[in-house]
Amino acid sequence: MTRLLAALGLAAAAAAQSVNVAAEVGLTHVFPNGGDEAKTWILETTGSGAAWIDYDNDGDLDAFLVSGKGGVNRLYRNDEGRFADVTAAAGLESEGWGQGVCAGDYDNDGYTDFLVTYWGRNRLYRNLAGERFADVAASAGLLQDRVRYNTGCAFLDYDNDGDLDLFVANYLKFDFETTPRPGANPYCYYRSIPVACGPRGLPFDRNLLYRNDGEGGFTDVSVESGIAAPARNYALGVVTGDWNNDGRVDLYVACDRTPSLLYINRGGGKFEDEALFRGAALDADGRALSGMGVAAGDYDGDAAVDIFRTNFSDERSTLYRNRGAGDFDEATLAAGVGRNTRHVGWGAGFFDVDNDGWKDLLLVNGHVFPEAAGLESGIRYRQRSILYRNRGGGRFEDAAETAGPGVTETHAARGLALGDYDNDGRVEALINSQNEPPALIRFAGEPENSWIALKLEGVQSNRSAVGARVRVTAGGRSQVDSVRSGGSYLSQNDLRLHFGLGGAKAADVEIRWPSGLRQSLSGLAAGMTHRLVEAAPQAAVNP
């Protein structure tokens, strides 16, 4: 595509041209998730997530995709840009209603582990030296007392003790026996057509927090930590961040049809939901929207990390601008991201598509109800993605229509994971769609800007450095970001941090590690990935 545009002399004028390369790199399996023409149960509507994980520590990202009932989750090893299905060899074959995925080195052995959430039993996959995985959920104490509808998850070191704890969101209480069928009551309709019932009308469940005991086991601390409260929310996507910048990691949970949650870490193992007062629970009209996915990023360059949440159709996605100390104002309309209301939004992520130093925004969409495609309202089941280009000054521009087929092709998308799988300095998007092969979107066609990627490794802090806060300064501008487990919609982005640098050739980096240690490195060269070890005086080139 880039060559074609160049031949036509259009390269300079074109926006970032996107193309789906999934088929040509070997990502061809279909991931089933309920009915494709009609859905009987809400369980068919929520899966599933995607992840970029470098499981074998070879310096490139491998792909993991979660499947609903009728398929298997799959791990694809990245072999120089082509993906080989290594699911069976890695010991990852499992069936069920898979939902989300999140990654982190919970046992600090240097290999990234991950959790897959289910309606049913969650799997904690311990990485055995980059060769195989073992499901250790039982021995780690993560079996649950009953069937739960687990959705988003994130590893986080909430007590800053150097090992990763685990948060798991729960959507609602569901079973096939007692849940009403489509059309069974007035709450099982969408625009006059019978559809899967819920979430309204179905009972709430509570979210879960597990403390890592440092010896391979987890203890459920949901109640004493305050995470179990308020249990009045249909929880889906999860993202971590230190919103009030007090050195303790907090949690934001996008909730469907109910106020979203902002669990502020009060220290001493206690959390408190402060979303309402802090202005991140509702929209500007005081309404609870249908929150699905969530992304964190500093879109306006004020060093405070903001929150973007995807919602249902006829609602706007919501951008909450952080005022600096964890209080938010809704900035959706002011930032220019409020005009797309036909889409049901799921995965979302901030990333710098053109490496100009300003974080852009990608969101992937797809309606909940295939039945809605028959309505005469212009509603489509499969929907295109949306790319908002950050123009600086706190404003975005909708670039979807000119962003090329990778963005405009339609899917029943759910999970979205962002990462630079071919280490070429441009971030790609891995999308898991219902009953389709995944999409792998590459972006090209912009004038070349420089970039830098940082792979952080904790020593006193958790080895994945989850929670580390990084400030990169280059060309007179500073950007901040954090290493995050989970995020988007039930998905896992690359644990490495990627920064566009515009025309700068080097960057200064400051890190605040979860341990509290502050570390500065000067003059890191652009155009490569640097491995930064906690307290080590110099960076190394990755891997």
Added chain:
Amino acid sequence: MPAISRLALLVLAAASVQAQSVLEGIELFEQGRYTAAEAALEGLPDKRARAFVALARAATGRCGQAAGGLQAAFDEKSDRQVMRLAGLALARCRIAEKSFAGALSLLNLLASEFPDDGDVLYEIARLHLKAWNDAVERMFDKAPASFRVNQLSAEIFEIRGRFSEAVAEYRRAVEKNPRAINLHYRLGRALLMESHAPEALAAARREFEAELRLNPNDSVAEYQIARILEVEGEHEAARERLENAVRLDPDFSEALTALGRALSAQKSWPRAVELLERAVELAPQSESAHYNLMLAYRNAGRESEALAVKKRLDEMQRSPEGEFTDFLRRIGELPQQ
């Protein structure tokens, strides 16, 4: 045994046989065997028997024969259950006869006696539906070319969530009578219900502007235009429209809230707070007004006042789970607790 005692026993036995017959007749009625029930109960010297004979006649469509017995049973208030059944049957008869005023007064009496009774409330709803249907039928019959026919069709489509069809009907109504007050407004609103896509916003705005040309004092049309301008990023123009709306109707709580929020965004705290306090005063159940007042206090550094409003907001936010679970229990979708 003395003769008097034997007589008393005979009387008691006869009464017992009669009571047994009444019970059997009522049981037949409850089984839906109305003709058999009527036969079993007819002529028995018992108030309940007479009432159930009338109920059986009403149940088999003989309202004329049943009316006297039903009225007597309804007026005889000693047995509340019989009174309720008789009142409901009488109301159904009057609805069938299209004697809506009589049915309504009877159902109002029943509702005062049985305010939470599902059957009573159902008959009241049925009565209004029936009266509504009759009026619509008359309208289609007598004034088929009136724009009101299209307007009504549009409103029905709106209620059913079929917004594109509602829009089409409103357009027909507007074509027939472009100067009808409120029609452009309703069309604009239906367009927004159908979609918030840019072209829908533009079309809706045109209708609200048309409404304003007909009625320059329409504060609600001003408000709708302001909200569209907000989405289009024209914040200053939106604020001016909201100022107009509030000038036209100083008690318009939604416009006060939106203007307060716009002024908050501009850090004009004192006036924002003033407007939002007024909005809360005018609409004490508005979560939107409370939410925006809380944020305005917070951003203005008035934290204790913000927390006080938050407390009120917490109280107002009723759990939807509770609301819908209660509903589902009532209709039998979930087990009773």
